[in-house]
Amino acid sequence: MGKSHAQIDDTLAKLIEEQHVFFVATAPLASDGSINLSPKGLDSFRILGPKTVAYLDVVGSGVETIAHLKENGRIVLMFCMFEGPPNIVRLHGRGRVVEPNSAEFAGLAAQFPAYESTRSIIVVEITRISDSCGFGVPLMKYEGDRNQHFSWADKKGPEGLKTYKQEKNRRSIEGLPGLAE
DSSP: OOEEESSOOHHHHHHHHTOSOEEEEEOOSSTTSOOEEEEEOSSOEEEEETTEEEEEEEOOSOOHHHHHHHHTOEEEEEEEOOSSSOOEEEEEEEEEEEOTTSTTHHHHHTTSOOOTTEEEEEEEEEEEEEEEOOTTSOOOOOOOOOOHHHHHHHHHHHHHHHHHHHHHSSBOTTOOBOOOO
């Protein structure tokens, strides 16, 4: 049976921090807009406080999460326990995008690995924390991170990444504003 939590306590923090993948969902305000659900991995998630989390956002082919957060701030993060006891943890909240040109960026970025492909940091102020059984989640064994993203980014180089972001990350699929630069 699921339950709600007032904050991320030590038990929840341990469950969350042990996961190698998490999922992020956002949606635009338009009722006919596309809901976005993205898997996230790498060493990209941090618990900043009992009701605040952040993750490092790397360059991707779309910019839906950023665009949706800039429009309305709604976000949910989901952590499924694929190893060990079954459990699912969801963090609902209000997210904001911290881009590299922000005064806040350097302090947040210092808490993460330095990736050439970093395009922003997503900070979430949590409004609801819940967990549920996860009985239907399969057991899966973690084998390691993929290296294709970093190989791709290295091949692009700093100027190529800048051009890619300008071409692919300025607007969402619905035309909502994405990255500023």
